[in-house]
Amino acid sequence: MNDPVVLVVDDSPTVRKIVQLTLQREHMRVITASDGLSALAAVADEEPDLILLDIMLPRMDGYNICRIIRDKMEFRHIPVIMLSGKDGLFDKVRGRLAGSSEYLTKPFDSVELVQSVKKHLANAPVRERRRDSERNISRLRRRG
Amino acid sequence: MQQHGRILDGDLETLGLQATLKMLALSGKTGTLIVTSGQETLSLYLQKGQIAALQEQSSSSADLIEMIRLLGRMDRQVAARFRSMADQPSAVLLDAFVQYRIISEAEMLQRLEFRIIQALSRALRWQQGHFEFHRNVLSCEIPLALNVDHVLLESLRQADEWDEALETGLNRTTVARWMPEFDGDVRRLGLEKDQINVLCLANGQLTVQAIAYGLLISEAHVALAMAHLLELGLIEVVDEALEAELERNLIRVLTTSQHELSKQPQGGADQRLLVLIKALATCTNGLLNHHGQYARELRGRGAMHPRQIARYLEESFGPLLGQVQARWPIFETVAFTQGQLDCQEILALNTLVKGEQLQDFYWDVVDGLYWLMKQICTTIVRDEIGNSRSGRQFLDLWRTFLHEIDEEIARNQGRGGPGNAAQRPGGGPGGSRDDPFRESNPRMRQAESDPRVAQVRERRRM
Numbered sequence: 001m002n003d004p005v006v007l008v009v010d011d012s013p014t015v016r017k018i019v020q021l022t023l024q025r026e027h028m029r030v031i032t033a034s035d036g037l038s039a040l041a042a043v044a045d046e047e048p049d050l051i052l053l054d055i056m057l058p059r060m061d062g063y064n065i066c067r068i069i070r071d072k073m074e075f076r077h078i079p080v081i082m083l084s085g086k087d088g089l090f091d092k093v094r095g096r097l098a099g100s101s102e103y104l105t106k107p108f109d110s111v112e113l114v115q116s117v118k119k120h121l122a123n124a125p126v127r128e129r130r131r132d133s134e135r136n137i138s139r140l141r142r143r144g
Numbered sequence: 145m146q147q148h149g150r151i152l153d154g155d156l157e158t159l160g161l162q163a164t165l166k167m168l169a170l171s172g173k174t175g176t177l178i179v180t181s182g183q184e185t186l187s188l189y190l191q192k193g194q195i196a197a198l199q200e201q202s203s204s205s206a207d208l209i210e211m212i213r214l215l216g217r218m219d220r221q222v223a224a225r226f227r228s229m230a231d232q233p234s235a236v237l238l239d240a241f242v243q244y245r246i247i248s249e250a251e252m253l254q255r256l257e258f259r260i261i262q263a264l265s266r267a268l269r270w271q272q273g274h275f276e277f278h279r280n281v282l283s284c285e286i287p288l289a290l291n292v293d294h295v296l297l298e299s300l301r302q303a304d305e306w307d308e309a310l311e312t313g314l315n316r317t318t319v320a321r322w323m324p325e326f327d328g329d330v331r332r333l334g335l336e337k338d339q340i341n342v343l344c345l346a347n348g349q350l351t352v353q354a355i356a357y358g359l360l361i362s363e364a365h366v367a368l369a370m371a372h373l374l375e376l377g378l379i380e381v382v383d384e385a386l387e388a389e390l391e392r393n394l395i396r397v398l399t400t401s402q403h404e405l406s407k408q409p410q411g412g413a414d415q416r417l418l419v420l421i422k423a424l425a426t427c428t429n430g431l432l433n434h435h436g437q438y439a440r441e442l443r444g445r446g447a448m449h450p451r452q453i454a455r456y457l458e459e460s461f462g463p464l465l466g467q468v469q470a471r472w473p474i475f476e477t478v479a480f481t482q483g484q485l486d487c488q489e490i491l492a493l494n495t496l497v498k499g500e501q502l503q504d505f506y507w508d509v510v511d512g513l514y515w516l517m518k519q520i521c522t523t524i525v526r527d528e529i530g531n532s533r534s535g536r537q538f539l540d541l542w543r544t545f546l547h548e549i550d551e552e553i554a555r556n557q558g559r560g561g562p563g564n565a566a567q568r569p570g571g572g573p574g575g576s577r578d579d580p581f582r583e584s585n586p587r588m589r590q591a592e593s594d595p596r597v598a599q600v601r602e603r604r605r606m
Contacts, residue, residue: 012402012406012548013544013547013548014402014541014544014545014548017544018395018398018399018402021395056408085403085406085407106406107396107399107400107402107403108399109396110392110395110396110399111392
């Protein structure tokens with residue numbers, strides 16, 4: 001059960017299903033959330049290896065979710081790929097400022113999506129080490 | 145495998161598998177013989193010079209459950225219960241079958257022996273490769289005690305048979321599936337029992353190798369039966385590369401249509417309905433465009449002129465558009481242009497009519513496009529993918545997309561649209577089973593002799 005876990009956050013069931021079908025074929029475990037708050041709950045519960053995040057979401061938008069994830073020491077290592085229908089430069093910059101690792105625009109190509117996801121997951125060993133060292137740092141801080 | 149456990153090793157070019165096995169049998173050895181050739185590996189466990197077990201591939205158990213079900217030896221519910229054992233070695237599964245009296249103990253032993261013969265008949269043809277014999281003991285749930293000479297003879301016979309079957313052009317990994325178009329009476333074709341069984345198991349997922357194991361007949365026999373069924377047009381060979389490409393293209397159509405659907409318009413109900421119409425039109429034209437590339441009739445004909453493709457699409461789907469036009473007269477403003485539905489007149493309706501009348505027209509367009517889109521999807525999935533795994537996966541995705549459209553329609557109706565959800569054609573892509581037009585729909589009846597359409601046409605002329 002070492003398959004990477006990808007969280008897909010999108011209010012469209014079609015998009016969730018398409019991404020799920022595409023990534024499962026690449027031997028990834030896909031979990032889904034349809035709104036901002038359930039996304040944060042899923043991040044806390046499952047600690048996914050990567051998050052695919054829509055911007056326009058009910059209850060909390062993608063920028064805010066990304067910001068919250070980046071503010072949390074234990075989750076900030078998780079790559080966040082924004083997957084949005086907004087393709088303006090302003091939106092992309094806003095996504096970057098919120099801490100996203102990459103910005104993909106809808107309608108997306110499934111091959112391009114897989115490539116991006118794999119690219120970010122390929123950093124997993126580095127990320128694992130970073131996660132361990134961050135945990136160690138926070139443990140030391142707590143002791144100190 | 146650890147170095148210290150190795151007793152013997154060598155190349156197949158120097159010492160063939162047959163000779164190696166006979167030598168190990170004669171000296172009454174116990175241990176595991178591992179033979180590798182390219183990507184393929186065979187592991188046989190010998191106990192005192194007799195073959196006791198074969199290390200198996202993990203997928204065979206799932207295939208076996210499905211084959212037993214397809215052959216009518218257990219029903220769907222029982223098969224579903226056994227599927228939790230799909231990742232178990234097939235010996236464990238066979239043992240469970242015996243316990244539940246699905247197969248006899250004799251058949252279980254026959255199946256275990258058959259797998260070994262099948263694997264060996266394949267390995268005996270390897271010209272190059274490497275073998276190692278280790279002291280390590282393989283875990284085996286049901287140890288056999290098969291005579292090496294007997295197994296070798298049977299394996300060689302199957303290997304020879306396969307050489308004769310090579311002219312069929314099929315191989316052990318060939319997968320075939322039922323042709324959806326066949327509507328004749330299979331009983332009148334004079335098929336033999338094995339051919340009927342192969343036909344039953346040609347579900348688009350099982351390989352020649354798996355079917356041979358399921359029916360306990362040689363792979364060559366399966367390949368010959370399959371070749372006969374192909375000739376009769378009862379089955380077709382599944383082209384995985386083509387299906388992957390085709391599925392990717394269909395997914396692209398849905399991604400684009402969903403993107404269109406998710407656009408949030410500035411303005412009132414008319415604008416929101418227009419977004420829905422654009423999404424439906426995008427999807428319908430996307431499906432038509434897709435079918436122009438992958439229709440079965442157009443495959444293998446080399447590069448075709450776009451005009452030929454357009455003619456094919458218009459001939460295939462023109463009658464459907466005719467039905468829609470008969471039911472929703474607003475569609476008389478829609479025509480096929482280069483194999484695509486030209487909806488420009490509909491998209492510009494707001495320049496001619498306003499208010500309630502515009503919304504009524506828009507709802508008719510939604511109803512008509514929704515029905516047409518579903519019919520086109522049903523036709524192309526049946527034609528291109530049929531009842532294959534990718535076909536079923538796409539249909540699952542398609543239902544999700546339809547559900548999202550249904551929700552969008554319901555939201556629009558809630559915002560003051562005229563109809564109610566029950567008046568629309570609904571359901572999955574198997575729409576042909578439904579009454580396509582819902583005679584009870586008052587809006588549709590009204591549309592049949594709709595003077596407003598004439599009015600729009602008149603204004604357009606002016």
